Amino acid sequence: MPSTAGLRQRKKDRTRRAIAEAALALFETRGYDQTTVDDIAAAADVSPRTFFRYFASKDEAVFERAGDVQQHVLALLAARPEGEPLLTSLREIGKAVLSTELVDEARLRRLLALVAAEPALRNRYNALLDTIEGELTVWAAGRLGLPLSDLRPRLVAATVLAARRVATDTWLESPGDDLASHVSRAIDLLAAGLTDG
Amino acid sequence: MPSTAGLRQRKKDRTRRAIAEAALALFETRGYDQTTVDDIAAAADVSPRTFFRYFASKDEAVFERAGDVQQHVLALLAARPEGEPLLTSLREIGKAVLSTELVDEARLRRLLALVAAEPALRNRYNALLDTIEGELTVWAAGRLGLPLSDLRPRLVAATVLAARRVATDTWLESPGDDLASHVSRAIDLLAAGLTDG
DNA sequence: CTGCCATAAGGCAGTGGGTGCCAGATGTCA
């Protein structure tokens, strides 16, 4: 009666989520290093071998949804009007992603707090940003009509992501705020050229 | 007759360099994953256990000098005149570091090419940039008279490092160029606010 | 130059992440 997909697929989805959930919970309570893959597997009621069929490494389990979010961002970017200034597109999307079912702020806070606390996860997060930066660069080069080898599209991608990271970091430290405003401010400052005085 | 330090210390320095050199050479010829710590230790003529007495992990051996360079950059930063715009200080220092005996461009090229090619090293490199970013933030906050929690010093640190990374990346791909000009251009674009049109 | 101490180096056994391979269980579809 349910079945958007076969039983097999639904079971896989459930297993995947169970593993990710178990990993997140254990990392939060016990710490990353104090949690073994065997622990996670046991908590998710699968064999350790199966853990690695779903995630290539221990840290990857934390970023289970990252792929989906990334897809979503790229789709939104492609949909922005052609003539729009790049930083405007990027700022608007930076805010728009947050109002998706994919990302709720409470969970995001938990996740980013964990990432901030655990160097190993920070590494993985950086790697993720690296791949996103590559895709942003392609998009920016297209919009600017410049080759991928040009400094400008790369700079836009790199600095906007850096600004976004900074925004999430300061947001993490100010419990009451909403993330969107931090993102906006960061990108506005960037657009103004970071002039001090 | 030589002896800026005792025999013991000199021997340690030599061992450290030998390990780093062996690691770099092996990673370049054979690839990072195809090189075991045992291989490196054998090439440097020390026991595998000793490798870990000098470097906490396999990837760290590649960034042997990083600590010195980092120290040097911070010293240069502290020496910049008080009133100078931050981006000017950072651009000038970005260029100045390159004319040190610590960094010659040929070797830097080898190293960065390796880092670009090996994800594991890329991770470590990112981690390094993270710590530098923290220190830059402290410096920027001091200069701006703002608290560490403020967006601006963080943004300056994060985006300047991002710009520098982009500059080194494009420099890597254009064999003839010198790095300083790439760095200058990147930071100038950043200061101009990345306006497209 | 000699013995004593601090420390560096080697050896060894163990933990934990990650992989290849094979055998058995479980959806899927004719």
Add this chain to the structure above:
DNA sequence: TGACATCTGGCACCCACTGCCTTATGGCAG
């Protein structure tokens, strides 16, 4: 219901990394 694809578990294995203990070696009195 039976043949097939695929998911899962178990096992053996590699390698990065660590703790602990022993052995070598430089530094330094006397």
